[in-house]
Amino acid sequence: MNRLLKYFKGDPVxxxxxxxxxxVSILVVYSATGTLAYSKYHGETFRFxxxxxxxxxxxxGIAYVVHLLxxxxxxxxxxxLVWLSIPLLVLTMAMGANLNDAARWISIGGVTFQxxxxxxxxxxxxxxxxxxxxxxDIKDWRVYAKIIAVVGVICLIILPNNFSTAAMLGLVCxxxxxxxxxxxxxxxxxxAGAVALFVIFVxxxxxxxxxxxxxxxxxxxxxxxVGDSKAKKATKDDTFQxxxxxIAVATGGIFGKGPxxxxxxxxxxxxxxxxxxxxxxxxxGLIGGSIILLIYLALLYRAGVIxxxxxxxxxxxxxxxxxxxxxxxxxxxxxxxxGVFPVTGQTLPFVSMGGSSIWMTGAVFGLIQxxxxxxxxxxxxxxxxxxxxxxxxxxxxxxxxxxxxxxx
Numbered sequence: 001m002n003r004l005l006k007y008f009k010g011d012p013v014x015x016x017x018x019x020x021x022x023x024v025s026i027l028v029v030y031s032a033t034g035t036l037a038y039s040k041y042h043g044e045t046f047r048f049x050x051x052x053x054x055x056x057x058x059x060x061g062i063a064y065v066v067h068l069l070x071x072x073x074x075x076x077x078x079x080x081l082v083w084l085s086i087p088l089l090v091l092t093m094a095m096g097a098n099l100n101d102a103a104r105w106i107s108i109g110g111v112t113f114q115x116x117x118x119x120x121x122x123x124x125x126x127x128x129x130x131x132x133x134x135x136x137d138i139k140d141w142r143v144y145a146k147i148i149a150v151v152g153v154i155c156l157i158i159l160p161n162n163f164s165t166a167a168m169l170g171l172v173c174x175x176x177x178x179x180x181x182x183x184x185x186x187x188x189x190x191x192a193g194a195v196a197l198f199v200i201f202v203x204x205x206x207x208x209x210x211x212x213x214x215x216x217x218x219x220x221x222x223x224x225x226v227g228d229s230k231a232k233k234a235t236k237d238d239t240f241q242x243x244x245x246x247i248a249v250a251t252g253g254i255f256g257k258g259p260x261x262x263x264x265x266x267x268x269x270x271x272x273x274x275x276x277x278x279x280x281x282x283x284x285g286l287i288g289g290s291i292i293l294l295i296y297l298a299l300l301y302r303a304g305v306i307x308x309x310x311x312x313x314x315x316x317x318x319x320x321x322x323x324x325x326x327x328x329x330x331x332x333x334x335x336x337x338x339g340v341f342p343v344t345g346q347t348l349p350f351v352s353m354g355g356s357s358i359w360m361t362g363a364v365f366g367l368i369q370x371x372x373x374x375x376x377x378x379x380x381x382x383x384x385x386x387x388x389x390x391x392x393x394x395x396x397x398x399x400x401x402x403x404x405x406x407x408x
Contacts, residue, residue: 010067010369013302017295018063018365021350022056024280024292029353031260032272032279048272048353055355059362066366067373074367075132075314078125082150085119089157092116116158116165117360121367123154124325127173128317131180135313144186147177152194159201164344168328170194176321241275244268245337248278249289256285272353274345277337289334292351296330299323306372315371322364 008015026049033048092106092115106113127147134143151173159166174187248264251257262282265271271279281289303323307316326349333348335341347354350361 008064008067008369009373011302011306011372014299014365014368014372017299017302018060018350020295022060025056025351025353025358026052027259028276028280028283028351029272031262031283032265032276033353034260035266036272052353055353055358056350059350059358062359062362063366063369066363067369069370071315071318071367071370071373074125074318074370075129078122078129081122082119082126082154085115085122085154086157088115089119089154093157093161113356116162117356119154119158120165120169120325121322121360121364123151123169123173124176124321125318125367126150127176128314128321131177131182131317132314135181138181139183141183141186144177144182147182148186148190156197159198162345164332164346168332168346169325172321172324172328175324176317179320180317241269241343242336242339245275245278246339248275248282249338252282252285252289254286256281256283256288259283273347274333274343274352275337276348276352277334280351281337292348293334296327296349300327319368319371322368326361326364 029052030045030049033052034045037045037048088106095106106115127150130143130147131138134140137143151170155166155170158169174190178184178187244264244267248262248268251264257263260283262271262279264282265279268275268278277289277292280292284291300323303320306319310316329346330349332341332344332346333352336344336346347357350358350365
């Protein structure tokens with residue numbers, strides 16, 4: 001164990017969580033893709049298992065490589081990465097692969113890549129950088145305008161094709177800015193402005209016909225979720241995903257049906273990605289589902305512990321922002337599976353099947369560990385130096401106390 005810790009720097013608890021999520025991903029994806037394997041590859045179930053093994057191991061490898069580089073270099077790269085993400089998002093909107101009336105993916109060398117995954121990480125890196133360098137004048141509205149302008153542009157580009165990602169990313173950035181001591185008044189004004197902009201966007205889109213299919217999908221999901229009068233018009237096809245997910249959760253019970261015994265994987269669309277948490281509960285029960293939930297909540301707790309230990313602003317903001325991003329995405333995915341949220345396309349980080357998603361999540365874990373390893377290293381050396389000084393130099397307080405005793 002000590003040998004491993006020599007190579008894997010950073011928080012050992014977070015490394016352990018990554019390993020647990022990797023194991024869960026391999027087991028559940030193998031089970032959830034059984035039906036797909038039979039229909040697509042004539043029963044060659046190991047094909048998806050080998051594919052997911054490659055994704056998971058390469059994801060852990062990416063985490064390891066990323067964590068080796070000093071976090072100060074990532075801080076320097078943050079502006080370049082965030083400006084690079086904007087043309088990538090625009091390119092995806094214009095030429096990306098279309099699925100369910102949404103262009104979210106581009107193909108690079110035969111590999112399908114979701115550019116919003118890259119943009120999410122780049123934006124958090126940028127916001128953390130801006131908060132770190134402007135702590136002395138963070139209340140200045142001009143500083144805030146620089147940050148919120150970039151956040152707004154990226155979220156607006158993502159919005160037409162991926163509402164849930166845009167909303168989630170905006171929320172995480174606002175929470176991170178609140179933690180970074182940005183004026184609450186500025187944040188409230190921004191919140192009101194964001195709602196107004198969204199209403200204007202929907203209104204204009206309906207008038208012009210821009211993204212009319214996506215807006216129709218949003219409306220249908222909303223009315224179906226709240227169960228109002230318009231929901232009565234919804235067909236069984238509109239509620240099929242949510243209904244099958246609820247059946248999987250309800251039939252899982254406390255202990256579940258056992259690994260590989262899911263029946264709803266035969267009916268649920270995307271049981272290996274968007275609805276993988278429903279399969280986890282069906283096969284491993286309430287206990288298994290609770291353990292997965294606790295892992296993500298424990299990750300959030302570790303973020304608090306790490307931030308409390310450091311006096312360095314950028315590693316602290318970067319760690320908190322990236323972990324918030326992972327946890328909020330996980331909670332949305334789990335909430336959709338159990339019927340707490342409307343249906344969205346959010347995957348369960350480092351568990352759901354997928355190449356670019358797992359690779360970017362691996363990079364996120366690597367960035368967190370890069371920040372974490374820099375928290376302890378300088379501190380320990382300086383503490384050691386201070387301790388040495390204390391041994392070499394007599395304490396002035398002790399000397400004063402001795403003088404008082406002599407005078408008495």
